[in-house]
Amino acid sequence: EEVAKLLALKAQIGTEPVAQKFTLKTPKGTRDYDPKQMAIRETVFDTVVRCFKRHGASTIDTPVFELKETLTNKYGEDSKLIYDLKDQGGEMLSLRYDLTVPFARYMAMNNIQTIKRYHIAKVYRRDNPAMTRGRYREFYQCDFDIAGHYDPMIPDAECLRIVSEILSELKLGDFVIKVNDRRILDGIFAVCGCPDDKFRQACSAVDKLDKLPWSDVKAEMLEKGLTEESCDKIGSYVQMAGGLQLVEKLLSNEELNQNKLALAGLTDMKVLLQYLDLFQVTNRVQFDLSLARGLDYYTGPIFEAILLGNQDANKERVKGETVGVGSIAGGGRYDGLVGSFHPKGKSVPCVGVSIGVERIFSIIEANIKKEKGKTRTNDTQVFVASPQKGFVEEKMKIINELWNANIKAEMSYKKNPKMLNQMQHCEESGIPLAVIVASGELDAGTVKIRSVGSREERTVDRSKMVDELKGNQNNIPMFSC
Amino acid sequence: EEVAKLLALKAQIGTEPVAQKFTLKTPKGTRDYDPKQMAIRETVFDTVVRCFKRHGASTIDTPVFELKETLTNKYGEDSKLIYDLKDQGGEMLSLRYDLTVPFARYMAMNNIQTIKRYHIAKVYRRDNPAMTRGRYREFYQCDFDIAGHYDPMIPDAECLRIVSEILSELKLGDFVIKVNDRRILDGIFAVCGCPDDKFRQACSAVDKLDKLPWSDVKAEMLEKGLTEESCDKIGSYVQMAGGLQLVEKLLSNEELNQNKLALAGLTDMKVLLQYLDLFQVTNRVQFDLSLARGLDYYTGPIFEAILLGNQDANKERVKGETVGVGSIAGGGRYDGLVGSFHPKGKSVPCVGVSIGVERIFSIIEANIKKEKGKTRTNDTQVFVASPQKGFVEEKMKIINELWNANIKAEMSYKKNPKMLNQMQHCEESGIPLAVIVASGELDAGTVKIRSVGSREERTVDRSKMVDELKGNQNNIPMFSC
Structure with missing residues (x-):
């Protein structure tokens, strides 16, 4: 027995790492992709890009870093998560935090009025990584945007059709695409007696409805200074969900249709749902008044696709990302962002969608593991x-x-x-x-x-x-x- | 006339930029890729990747930054060109300078013994950009490497076949692939009386023979402390070029074949050229004793592909890059690098090639411009x-x-x-x-x-x-x- 113990001890020592000349690791929150992970990544990108190209998109690329000032005042509190480069003489640089700001910078810099582009590239956030849940400090974003002065909801409908095509082709299971409109939300806040300067705060509270019960969301709004009456009224609106019928009902609601923002939002929502019907995606789409989306810059329709099959994963949803852990794609209309970059403030309306490819990689990897499937790392015949x-x-x-x-x-x-x-x-x-x-x-x-x-x-x-x-x-x- | 002057002046003022809220530019030495440039880039990558896959390669990816210590003492004098990230608390990080060091780190960290992988990604060098000549601070490298303990020259021959396939398919015009072997060069230096500790300096002088006349190279060697006699003798060797016959001739040279390094190098060169004959690339390949290659870590065969059509571009060649402005691909065998990373010093022999994709983009862009060709930016049918x-x-x-x-x-x-x-x-x-x-x-x-x-x-x-x-x-x- 003594010998067995000693042998076990020796075996243990044998597996201890020897002193290394230096640390053999990737930086915190990052990873290498091995050939199997790359095979999955390429298959996903291939599906996504084929869809973007089916819709006539071209692609651009921007440098991995931008002038620090380009990223300043774009991300609010999250600015602290930006990676800065060391001052080695010359310009002050930062790693890109997303693909939307570089896109807007590119558009303004080149005075581009219309473009339909996709951009798949890595972005960088000094966040607390939760790598087991597929959250990294270096990760892919996969954005598709349509920019230009066009007629209402035609590009918006195409963005939603694209989300539906990609998620269907990737066979990730059943999904729903929730749609709402910032103007409808703002209109609701207004008619419920929420002061103008509290719209964004109310919006941010409502955005939590997918993971918190209404009572918690209400408590947050009360804390932010809304009245009990306002909160209850907002609650009765934002807990509604439906389709074209709900839009019609709200359009005939005399309180709402007197509000210019709500009326504009609802009128566009009606058109959007009609177009989506022609694009045969109505069965995937739900008009959900609780959808609020995190980013400040949205000005019209917003949308978010959620996988239905994996309820556990949905519970895990953590806020603060364009695409959270539970949602698989998201986007919306942002008509003011490019103008904020343009020297003369010339605006270019945009609508876009971001596909949560990192989460898709994780899901496919997990499926392969569960089904004990094999991954080929080359094509050799x-x-x-x-x-x-x-x-x-x-x-x-x-x-x-x-x-x-x-x-x-x-x-x-x-x-x-x-x-x-x-x-x-x-x-x-x-x-x-x-x-x-x-x-x-x-x-x-x-x-x-x-x-x-x-x-x-x-x-x-x-x-x-x-x-x-x-x-x-x-x-x-x-x-x- | 006065009016014309005023009008000209007015026109000039009109094109002056107005005051901007911030600088609308990309960082020094970097650029955006617009949809036309991306179309070219994707076509080139597609050709290159199809070739790599035809040869059974898988692919990996590594983070854009590494721990600073991973890159330390890897690039000699050029280390000053590394981009460091700002110390924001946590690890000290640097942007990758090439793909070879991250590859070696990946191999050692995961204890990988055999792999055939390609890696296409951007690398970063704080060099003086010469953007008009296609030299940027952020640029693509496109590496293919075969790692493992194998029999001599079989993977090496495949690397050369790959270079030949890619350059032929891209239709860039006529090209030659120069091959040499570090052991042959070292053997020559030895038999010519160059002291061991001056091998690398002599090598670096010889490497300039493609853009300097022999007299200049000789002067540099004299300056570095070689004798007149050594120099002249080295000169008589390194100005030779040919094929299998030259190898045979040198193998029967009793001075050289007494030197172990030269003998090993020449023996392998003979095998390599025989294999290349079976791979039908002999007509593209030239055994050129002046080829020396910049990097220190090569231990065996080295090679470099040069386009013949574009003599002007060749004249522009500037040294100091894995792939210079004049050369279009290069590589060689480096049997010691992975071991230098491995905690136990376990070595994994490697041979690889780097395709100069940035130069290829520039050439194709210039050709399209010259021929007034059109570039489609999408596939819409x-x-x-x-x-x-x-x-x-x-x-x-x-x-x-x-x-x-x-x-x-x-x-x-x-x-x-x-x-x-x-x-x-x-x-x-x-x-x-x-x-x-x-x-x-x-x-x-x-x-x-x-x-x-x-x-x-x-x-x-x-x-x-x-x-x-x-x-x-x-x-x-x-x-x-």
Whole structure:
């Protein structure tokens, strides 16, 4: 027994890290993406970008850092989360905090009046990372925006259609897209006796309704100085949700339709829901008066997509992000932001949506893990192998033919690898086919084509090899779950 | 004349910028990529990535910043070009300077023994930007590396084949890939009487032979303390270039083949050239004894691809970059770098290549400009239009059908756009087809399909519209030149 204890102790010591010359880690709140994570990331980006392109979007890119002053006074309290660069002589720089401010800076700087662009890039926030919940200090944002002076709700409807297309294609389960309008909310606040200067505070309280009961939200509003009567009246409005019928009902509400903001918001909401019907997404969309969205700069319709399947994850929702842990996409209309950058204050109305790709990566990773699915990290279709020694040059001739024919192919980097190791590599990497050559095939001018899964082999003429393989190239999905 | 002067003056004043609330610019040495530049960038990346995948590579990603200590003592004098982040409490961070050090850190941290990976990402250097020559402080690197204990020259040959495939596919004109081996150079320095501790300095002098005459290089070596005799002897070696015959000749040179380093290098070079013959790239490859490469960490074969067509650009070559202004790709074997990171010093031999994508972007942009080519910034295939007012909802129904059928389609965001404007938009954006609907078509249950280029129209049944359009979707190239 004593010996067993000592052995256990020794084993423990053996796994202790030895003294390192330096810390081998990534900075706090960041991570490397390994090949499996990259395969998922690329599949998601591919789906998202195909959708953006289906809608005629172009793309832009901006530097990872901006002049510090470009980001100043844009994020309120959250400005403290901005990463600054060290003053090494020259300009004061900060890492971008989101993609919207650089987009507005780009538009104003180049005096652009109309653009439909997407931008997928990493942004940086010195937040407390919650990496187990997929929240990092370096993370992707994936934004699509339509800018220009257009007729009401046509671009807005397309943004919602895009959210619906992407979430459907990614097969993440059932989802709902909640829509509301800042003008409707402001109108409600006004008719309920909330003073103008308390609109944003009331809005921020209402925004918590998806994770707090009404009584808590009411308490917050009372604390912020609203009257009991105002709160109760606001409560009776913001707890409503529905569709076109609800819009009609509110439009005929004489209190609301006397308020210019509410009337404008409701009129546009009616048009939006009609357009969404033509775009066949009505069944996904809910007009929800409790939706408020965190950002200050929204001026019209706002929306947020929420996955319904995963109730636990929804409970986890933490506020303060464009896309929270529970929501999967969000956006809205912001008609004033570009003007705030433009030297002459020239405004360009914008509407946009941000897809919560980091959360999507996490969900897909979790699904693959749960279903014990496999992730391929490369696309290789054919492995060139030989059971005999001395065939490295022959294999090189064959693989050269395959590459010339644009067939994705690999071979061992060892001169005389064991056949078993070669086949194991194929199985582990999910390579579906092997071309096998040995002295028999060489003499006969043939090769064997082997299906790695079924282990079936057939012999084909060397001159027909490429055609045979091209006919056999199925599209193997990068992951299964 | 006085009036003309005043008018000229007035015109000048008119173009003066007005007072701005803040500076509307990107940081020094950086730029935005507009949609046209992005179209080129994506086409280049697509070609490069397809090639990497054809060779079975997976991809990884690392954070944009690393712990400052990870980058310390890696770049010699150039360390002063590293961007540090401000100390905001917590870890000391720096922006990555290249992709090789983060790759080695990733390998050591995860104890990875074999990987074939590519990594395309931006790196940061506080260098003096020469933006007109395509040199920026934020720029892309595009690295492919094969790591693992393998047999000599098999992965090395594949790296060279990859360079050849990519440069051929990108149609940048004729190119040559120069190859040499650090061990051959060191062997030459040794047999020429250069002291061991001056190898790296001699190497750095030789590296300038592509832009300086031999006399200047000799002067530098003399300055560094080499004797006249050593210099002349080195000169007679490093001005040689050729193929397999030259390798054979040097292998039979009794002075050189007595030197272990030179012998090992030449033996491998012979194998490499034989493999390259099987990979059909011999005509692109030249064994050039003057090739030295800037980086200290190379331990074996080194290579550099140079475009031949553009002699002016080659003259501009400035040293000090992995990929200089004149070279278009480069790389080599570095067997010691990963071990220098590993806590137990465990080594993983690596060979890799870096594709000079920024230079490739510049060349393609210049070609398009020269040939007055057009660049499309989106893929849209079909524009849904109407010459009549009041058709926004009908157009929405049509475009909804097209999106459902995965056809890339756009329509105006204005309710009643002018037909002329709609057609002009198609012409400007390169959209090849328009679906046109008006009351006549609506009544007849048809649409018109118009070829934007030829202005030909034909009427088809609404029920056949999608099939007709799918048959007509040619792959329009993103740019022509």
